[in-house]
Amino acid sequence: MASPETSATTAGSPAPAIEVRALTVTFGGLQAVDKLSFAVAPGTIKGIIGPNGAGKTTLFNAISGITSPTSGSVMLDGTDITALRPHQRAALGLSRTFQNLQLFPQMSVLENVMVGAHPRMSAGWLSGMFGLGGVEERAFEAEAYRLLALLGLETRAGDLAADLGFADAKLLEIARAMAAKPRVLLLDEPIAGVPLEDQNRILKVIRAINADGVTIVLVEHNMRVVMSACADILVINYGKRLAEGKPADVARNPEVIRAYLGGEAVHA
Numbered sequence: 001m002a003s004p005e006t007s008a009t010t011a012g013s014p015a016p017a018i019e020v021r022a023l024t025v026t027f028g029g030l031q032a033v034d035k036l037s038f039a040v041a042p043g044t045i046k047g048i049i050g051p052n053g054a055g056k057t058t059l060f061n062a063i064s065g066i067t068s069p070t071s072g073s074v075m076l077d078g079t080d081i082t083a084l085r086p087h088q089r090a091a092l093g094l095s096r097t098f099q100n101l102q103l104f105p106q107m108s109v110l111e112n113v114m115v116g117a118h119p120r121m122s123a124g125w126l127s128g129m130f131g132l133g134g135v136e137e138r139a140f141e142a143e144a145y146r147l148l149a150l151l152g153l154e155t156r157a158g159d160l161a162a163d164l165g166f167a168d169a170k171l172l173e174i175a176r177a178m179a180a181k182p183r184v185l186l187l188d189e190p191i192a193g194v195p196l197e198d199q200n201r202i203l204k205v206i207r208a209i210n211a212d213g214v215t216i217v218l219v220e221h222n223m224r225v226v227m228s229a230c231a232d233i234l235v236i237n238y239g240k241r242l243a244e245g246k247p248a249d250v251a252r253n254p255e256v257i258r259a260y261l262g263g264e265a266v267h268a
């Protein structure tokens with residue numbers, strides 16, 4: 001029988017990978033996230049869009065544990081994780097990237113990926129990471145190389161992260177998050193600021209990660225990317241759900257068009 005912390009699942013219908021229940025985050029008098037509820041089906045890519053200040057990053061911060069919600073709950077694979085700290089959520093399989101890259105510029109590309117594996121490391125491993133060697137370090141290093149190859153960054157492994165171009169730095173941020181071997185990956189604007197000619201590289205990586213079985217929640221302003229990558233999309237405004245559904249339906253929704261683009265059509 002399910003414990004009080006786990007949600008009931010009926011036979012044949014697995015718990016959502018992520019479920020947010022009546023989540024509210026208040027800053028002073030401002031409801032940045034306002035009684036928001038939604039679910040993300042396992043193995044899918046869910047897009048979250050909304051105008052500037054709609055509450056998308058605050059929502060990600062509450063899901064990943066960086067911000068404590070004022071009320072409501074967050075479930076991961078049917079388990080209530082609302083009270084857990086970010087590293088505990090990461091150890092349970094929830095990983096994220098940041099809109100403003102959280103890389104170590106003076107460390108190598110490879111080392112940045114290896115740091116991302118810390119939720120899986122044994123105690124003391126990180127402090128001995130550079131120079132002590134050992135079986136565990138070599139295993140993580142081999143995995144980090146495999147991840148870099150998957151993301152097309154293997155030739156940059158020895159370079160400083162500071163020397164990467166912007167698109168490669170965005171990819172490295174994804175590789176760092178993937179090093180924790182997440183089942184659910186939150187991507188905060190992975191395409192933002194990336195030149196048009198590099199955007200498809202990142203889109204391909206997102207699809208490849210998802211094809212490997214990782215559930216993805218994608219916050220992104222780039223409509224072309226959101227519309228083509230996501231099975232369904234949640235639109236929020238003032239921290240509340242404005243619309244939810246298939247990309248084509250959301251793009252036609254008059255309320256979405258009005259609130260999100262001030263009257264312009266949402267182009268796929």
Ligand SMILES: Nc1ncnc2c1ncn2[C@@H]1O[C@H](COP(=O)(O)OP(=O)(O)OP(=O)(O)O)[C@@H](O)[C@H]1O
Pocket residue numbers: 027030032050051052053054055056057058059
């Ligand atoms: N730490 C904070 N303290 C006070 N207000 C905050 C804080 N973080 C966010 N806010 C406010 O909460 C609201 C939601 O902000 P948030 O950054 O989550 O929106 P967003 O949808 O991610 O915006 P953008 O698309 O511009 O990144 C905004 O009004 C913002 O000013």
